[in-house]
Amino acid sequence: MAEHLIVTTTLDTPEAAHALAAAVVEARLAACVQILPVTSVYRWNGAIQSDPEWRLECKTSADRLDALLAELRARHGYDEPELIATPVVAGSAGYLDWVTAETR
Numbered sequence: 001m002a003e004h005l006i007v008t009t010t011l012d013t014p015e016a017a018h019a020l021a022a023a024v025v026e027a028r029l030a031a032c033v034q035i036l037p038v039t040s041v042y043r044w045n046g047a048i049q050s051d052p053e054w055r056l057e058c059k060t061s062a063d064r065l066d067a068l069l070a071e072l073r074a075r076h077g078y079d080e081p082e083l084i085a086t087p088v089v090a091g092s093a094g095y096l097d098w099v100t101a102e103t104r
Contacts, residue, residue, distance in 0.1 A: 002087030003062050004096050009072055009082050010040060010053040017054035020075055029068040030058035031102035059088075061103045 007030070011017040014035070021033035034057045041050045060068050069083055088096070 002089060004088040004091070004099055005060055005062055005065055005085045006088060007058040007060060007065070007068055007072070007083065007085045008055055009058075009076065009084075010038065010055050010078075012051070012053060012077070014054050016077060017056055020072070021056055021058075023075060024058060024068060024071055025102075027071060028103050029064050029071055030060045031099040032059045033057065059099050061100050064103045 009020075011020060014037075017035045021030075021035055024030045025033055036055045036057070038053050038055045039050060040053045041048065043049070058068060058072075065085055069085075072083055073081065
C-alpha cells in the first residue's frame, strides 16, 4: 500500500461537510481536507437522482486509514456513504512529510 492516501466522501450540505472536515483534522486522522461542490447523478432505490453535494478529499497517512474510515462512517448521515481511498503514488516530499507529521 502507498504511504499516503486521499480518502473521498460526499455530504449533502456545506455545513455538514465543514463539520466533518474539521472533526477529522482535529482528530489528526487527516492533515488537510478540501471541500469541493459537485453534482452527483446516481441510481438509488430504483430511480435516477441528481443532487448537489460537497466532496471531501481527506489527505492522510496509510496507517491512519482504518481510523479515518471508522470516524467518517460514525459521523456520516448517509445510509451508504461513499468512502473511497486512492493511493498517492508521487508528490512533493515536503508536503507528504507534512501530511505524516499532521496525522500523528
